[in-house]
Amino acid sequence: MTGRALLAAVLLLPAGARAQELPLAAVQRRIDAAAPGDRIDVSPGRYRGELIVRQPVHLVGIGRPTLVAGGDRSVVTITAPDVTVEGFDIDGEKRGDLNRDASGVLAAAPRSVIRDCRVRNTLFGVYLKDAPGSRIERCEIRGIPEKPAGEKGSGIHVWNTDGFTLIGNDIKDVRDGLYIQASPHGTILGNRARDLRYGLHYMNSDDNTFEDNVFENGDAGTAIMYSRRLTFRHNRFVRNRGFASVGLLLKSCDEVLAEYNLIANNARGVFIEGSDSVTIRANVIAQSDVALIVFASASRTVITGNAFVGNLAPLSLVGRRTDTLVRGNYWSDNDALDLDGDGVTDRPYALSTLFDHFRGNLTAADLFARSLSAAAVSAAEKTFPVLEAARLSDATPLAHAPALPVPNAADGRPRMHSSLGWVGAVAACLSGAALLRPMRRRRQWPSKVPA
Numbered sequence: 001m002t003g004r005a006l007l008a009a010v011l012l013l014p015a016g017a018r019a020q021e022l023p024l025a026a027v028q029r030r031i032d033a034a035a036p037g038d039r040i041d042v043s044p045g046r047y048r049g050e051l052i053v054r055q056p057v058h059l060v061g062i063g064r065p066t067l068v069a070g071g072d073r074s075v076v077t078i079t080a081p082d083v084t085v086e087g088f089d090i091d092g093e094k095r096g097d098l099n100r101d102a103s104g105v106l107a108a109a110p111r112s113v114i115r116d117c118r119v120r121n122t123l124f125g126v127y128l129k130d131a132p133g134s135r136i137e138r139c140e141i142r143g144i145p146e147k148p149a150g151e152k153g154s155g156i157h158v159w160n161t162d163g164f165t166l167i168g169n170d171i172k173d174v175r176d177g178l179y180i181q182a183s184p185h186g187t188i189l190g191n192r193a194r195d196l197r198y199g200l201h202y203m204n205s206d207d208n209t210f211e212d213n214v215f216e217n218g219d220a221g222t223a224i225m226y227s228r229r230l231t232f233r234h235n236r237f238v239r240n241r242g243f244a245s246v247g248l249l250l251k252s253c254d255e256v257l258a259e260y261n262l263i264a265n266n267a268r269g270v271f272i273e274g275s276d277s278v279t280i281r282a283n284v285i286a287q288s289d290v291a292l293i294v295f296a297s298a299s300r301t302v303i304t305g306n307a308f309v310g311n312l313a314p315l316s317l318v319g320r321r322t323d324t325l326v327r328g329n330y331w332s333d334n335d336a337l338d339l340d341g342d343g344v345t346d347r348p349y350a351l352s353t354l355f356d357h358f359r360g361n362l363t364a365a366d367l368f369a370r371s372l373s374a375a376a377v378s379a380a381e382k383t384f385p386v387l388e389a390a391r392l393s394d395a396t397p398l399a400h401a402p403a404l405p406v407p408n409a410a411d412g413r414p415r416m417h418s419s420l421g422w423v424g425a426v427a428a429c430l431s432g433a434a435l436l437r438p439m440r441r442r443r444q445w446p447s448k449v450p451a
Helices: 003-011 024-033 354-359 363-368 372-383 419-429
Strands: 039-042 046-048 051-053 058-061 066-068 076-078 084-086 089-091 103-107 113-115 118-120 124-129 135-137 140-142 156-159 165-167 170-172 176-181 187-189 192-203 209-211 214-225 228-233 236-238 246-251 254-259 262-264 268-273 276-281 284-286 290-295 302-304 307-309 313-318 325-327
Touching: 024 039, 024 046, 024 051, 103 118, 236 246, 246 262, 268 284
Parallel strands: 039 058, 046 066, 051 076, 058 084, 066 089, 076 103, 084 113, 089 118, 103 124, 113 135, 118 140, 124 156, 135 165, 140 170, 156 176, 165 187, 170 192, 176 192, 187 209, 192 214, 209 228, 214 236, 214 246, 228 254, 236 262, 246 268, 254 276, 262 284, 268 290, 276 302, 284 307, 290 313, 302 325
Antiparallel strands: none
């Protein structure tokens, strides 16, 4: 009987019969007896048990068969190279053992491909463990919402895997959306991670590129640590509103470029500590309690060509000295004039405020960050400066908002390229869009802004 005929027969069965579980042993025997490169089609139905793929085969679910956990281990374990698994629903039934890395799919061999699978109720979604050259594409991963973060794993976990690719995956209700460790030369494109602890948790992984991803509604936001030569382009870091959440955190990272990203409605926008040669360029950073947190331990940081819109405070500078270059950005609360019409306001924009000085490193002060008292202190300090704190200024602040090709929504609609486009992006994402200042007349991008 062909796969289509079998599917039709299954659909004609009564609902109770449809839920009957089929023997997994027959599928396991076909895999074990297959020749390298064979394609194995699995008919519709529910199959319970632990499936181990020891041969380099192409395993295809016809009509979305469901593989169900049979114990505390992973539902599917790949131990042979060049295996493809696609078209399955995988149900962990809220079981599993974290100490055994219990996953929907555990790939522990080179060049594994997991494609078009729906994984739910598992501790880890898909785990690449020492699996160089592997790919995870278009998978939907749902964790166990009622479990606390410490009792579940990541949606996609990548460990010791060189040259990996993650494309078009959707992740929700796990501990960390993407957890990447000791895994260089990766491409992370078009993924979405939401309603979790960290959207992206990342360390000791060099030469990776992140484009067109969405990291939102995280308790802690994203954290990038101990890595070099990273690129973040056209991503959305939005609505990360835990007590100490950060849209984009960089700790001990060198040679990082972040450009054309939307970093909006986070407790803190961008956090840079102990890092060298970080460039934050042409992003929209909006509606955060603090737009930038920069430590004195960060060296050769460049912040240029960004649009800072509706942030309560532009900067928290931790330390007395910094060589950070801030130049040619737009600040929505900059009330300086542009009398000569060159597109740059006639006086520098000071990023430090008295409230920042009071706050220092006291996280508890953030409780008052959105209060009227904080706004009053900030306004009074502009009029009557009485404390000399560490200062950082934008020497050439833009008088008008730049045209930035940042992403405007998570639904994949085209990016906006006009000066109104980034306002639309912010308005679509932020409940406080009414705080945006009216747009002034658009001018040519000033030539004095560094490239």
